[in-house]
Structure formats: structure tokens, C-alpha cells
Amino acid sequence: MKFVVTGINGQVACALKALEQSEHQIIALGRPNLDLARPSTVFSAIREAKPDAVISSAAYTAVDKAESEPDAAFAVNRDGAQAVALVASELGVPVIHLSTDYVYDGKKLTPYVETDHTGPTSTYGISKLQGEQAVIAANPNHAILRTAWVYSPYSSNFVKTMLRLAETRDEVKVVADQIGCPTSANDIAAMVSTIAKELSSNHDPELRGVFHVAGSGEATWADFARYVFLVYEEITGRRIRVHNISTAEYPTPVHRPANSRLDCHKLEQTFGRRLPHWQQSVRAVVSTLLSEGTHA
Template sequence: MRIAVTGKQGQVVQSLLAMAPAHGVELIAIGRPDLDLTDPASVLPALTAAQPDVIVSAAAYTAVDKAESEAELAHAVNAIGAGAVAEAASALGIPVIHLSTDYVFSGDKPSPYVETNPTGPISVYGNTKLEGELRVAAGNANHVILRTAWVYSPFGANFVKTMLRLAESRDELRVVADQRGCPTSALDIAEALIAIATRLSADADPALRGTFHLTGSGEATWAEFAQEIFARLKALGGKSANVVPITTAEYPTPARRPANSRLSGDKLAETYGIRLPDWKRSTDVVMQAILKNAI
């Protein structure tokens, strides 16, 4: 099977490139200048040339705070660009798997969100991602939209790598403790994407299409996530740091974050038999990969 994925540098793309060979999958990463989501006319020719069986729409504008002042660019990439990818997949007669986010929700719900809960983004980024979902669904009925959250990996910039870097020079770190979510390894996302793509390409069952939540099992606050990182770092012989829990109000950012980013993965488990591993186990896998590459 041949999968084309949009983007070249993102955590999910890099994870797919790392995992695909073990699954006998040919993975083609397509990004600028060949495919530029700010230029919808570039999308179909680039994807047609790749001749894929499935398209993974992973490229996105992900600078959450910067999006508040770059709303037009974020909209061009996350909404119009995502729609163009779905339309290209439809023109090619193949499925598209689109990655979305917990930011489509307000974060006010006291329990984990399910796919049927009303959306209500509270940031420019969240609004653009929600419009992207709508455009993907309208552009290709043969779609899966996967909402994920709190993504980390051995690649790119993410919370785990930031904590490891800061621990080298600081003994104490102030970390937000009133936002709760599901830390999710991009390596686990990649495994799930390959399994879902394989199923979609072979089975036309409408029940396999639609919107699903894909996050690590279990939950944590950012402070608890940091504490777990430092506990494992200490066990591996690295320099650790003390975590001081703080409130969101004590760490103001241009974009508001959902207080509750927890997403229920029950629908995906029931439909595809896929439930991602516990986030603590996956954090250990990612940290060992990062530290191994740092030696």
C-alpha cells in the first residue's frame, strides 16, 4: 500500500516515515514547494503524481499563539488547504484521513469529550481547525477525521523535548496544573494511521468513515506530565527538575487553551479495535529514543 502524507517536517509525518517500513507501507511525504496548502491549485497535481492508495492530511498551521495575529494564514492552511486535500482525494477516488485537534472544543465539559459533543473553539487556531473538518467532510465523503491532542515524539518541537532541555539548566520549573488532557505519542498516532489506512483502502463500510478521537490512554495535567518526564529522566540517570504547579492565569498566552482537552477513544476502539497505549508507557518509549539520539 502507498500512503501520501502532506507535509515533510511535522511530528506525525516523521513518525510515519519511521514506522512505515516495518509495516510494508510505502510512505510518500509531500510538502512545499510541490504541495503548498496556501496554494490550493498545487494540491491535486502533487497528490496525483504520488499515485497513492490513501492520503493522510497531516500538514497544518500549528502555532497556536501566533495564529491569533496570523488568522488569515492559519485559515488558508487549516481550512482552505485541508479542504483542497480532501477534494483532491475525492477526485482520485481514494480515502483521506485528516488530523484535527481537541481545540475544536471549548474545554468547559467536566468529562472527556465524545465525537458527538457540540464544538465551540475558543481560539483562532481552534476555529480554523474546525472549519477544516467541515471542509474535509464536504469535500470527500470517503474520509476519516481524527482528533488528537498534546502530541509529543522524538521529532520536532514538543512538550517532552522542551522539558528535557529546560531541565539541563534549571532546578525548578513552573508548569500549568489546571489544564487536563491526554498526552499522545506521534509514534502511536503513526501506528494507528497505518492500520486505519489499510482498513479504509480495503473496506467500503460507511461505519469506518466519519470523525473519531485518537489520544493516548489515561490523562494528566501539564504539571503531572512534566513530573512523569522528570521521574523517568532521573531513573535514566539524567538531570531532573522540580515541578511547581501553577494556574493558567499565572502563565498568560495570546490564545486561550481548553481547560479540559480529554477526548474519549471509545468510538475508535469499538469501530477499529484501536486504543492507544497508556501515555506513561509511551512517554518512556519516546524519552528513551530522544536520549539515545542525544548521546
């Protein structure tokens, strides 16, 4: 089977390429050949690839910058996502679209389920929610996967930032009043591959819709950092201390959701799989980065 993934340098796109197996081919398309801000390139690039499924993973992800660049965020996250779904529909193939916990306001006290009210509070979150809606309208053969707190051996992310800080510091301050589900892009890629194959061969409507895809278990950012440094200490012998701080002590232009936990029972019930516990996956990524020396 042949799968097209939008984006070349994104975490999930890179993880999919690394996961590529003999039974399927991954074609990563990105700028300038495929530019979500220029829909004509989306149509021509994906048509030429003739895929069995399209994985829509590229996005405008600069959460803070989106507040001053709303046109760019909506051009990519809404209009670009719509173009990807439309060309997949034209080709008669499913689209798997990656979305985010930012479609929620983060005020719920328990993990979010797919049917919970959405109420994004940032331009980024609004653009991603409107992207979801555009995909649903453009192609009924879709799976929308909401995820959160993504990290991997690729691109920029929280784990790589913590390991970089560990090179020059003995202690760091990390927010402890936001809670979520750390999620490995490697695990997302494996699940996306499973879903793409299912949607390509099975027309059951129960396999379509919105799903949460996140690491099992939960943590605060400070918990997340402590575990990264626990594995780091086991490998290097150096101990890094983490000091808890509040969101108010680490202000950002966009308020981050206090609760980013995603309930993934629907995913497990539908596809018979769940992502591993976040600590297991963090250990694997940290070990990879330190062994390869690619965390700096």
C-alpha cells in the same frame, strides 16, 4: 500500498516515515512541491504520487500567532485541507485528516465524545473546525482524527522542551489546572496506518466519520512534566522538581482549554485498537531522545 502524507517535518509525518514497513510506502509531500496555501500545488503533487490513501497531517499550528494571522491559518487549515480532500476524492481514495481538541471550548467537566457540541474559542480552533467541515463536504470517504497534546522524538513539543530545560535547571513551573491526554505521534502514526489500510480495502460506512485518537489515561501538564523528569532521573541521575502553577500565572495570547480529554471508545469499538497508556509512550520517547542526544 502507497500512502501520501502532507507535511515533511511535522511530528506525525516524521513518525509515519519512521514506521514505514515493507508492505506499504510512505510519500511525504511538503513545501515547495505541496503548499497548502497554494491549492494548485496540492492537486498536482498528490495526482502525481497516485496514492492508495492520503493522510492530511500538515497544518498551521501556531496557536497564538494565528490570532494575528487569521488569513494564513484559514488558508492552510480550511482551504488547504479542502484541496487535499478534493484531490483524494478525485482519485477515488480515502483521506485521513488530523484535527485537534481545540475544536471544543474545554468547559466540559468530563472527557469529550465525538458527538459533543463544538465551540472553538480561538482562530486556530475555528480554522481547524472549518477544515473538518470542508473535508467532510469534499470527500465522503474520510476519517477525521481529533487528537491532543502531541509529542514525539521529532520537531518541537512539550517533552523536548522539558528535557531541554532539564539541562540548565533544577526546577520548573508547570501549569496544573489544564487536563488532557498526552499523545505520542508514534502511536498516532501506527493508528493512522491501520485506519488507512482499513479504509482502502473496506467500504463499510461505519469506518468513516470523526474519531478521537489520544493516549490512554489523563494528566495535567504538571503531571506530564513530572513523569518526563521521573524517566529523566532514572536515566541520568539528576532530579528536576516541578512546581504547580495556574493558567493565570502563565498567560498566553490564546486561552488554552481547561479540559482537553478525549474519549476514544468509538475508535476502539470501530477499529479494535486503542492507543497505549500515555506513561508507557512517554517513557519510550524520553528514552529515545536521551539515548540519541537529540532533545537539545
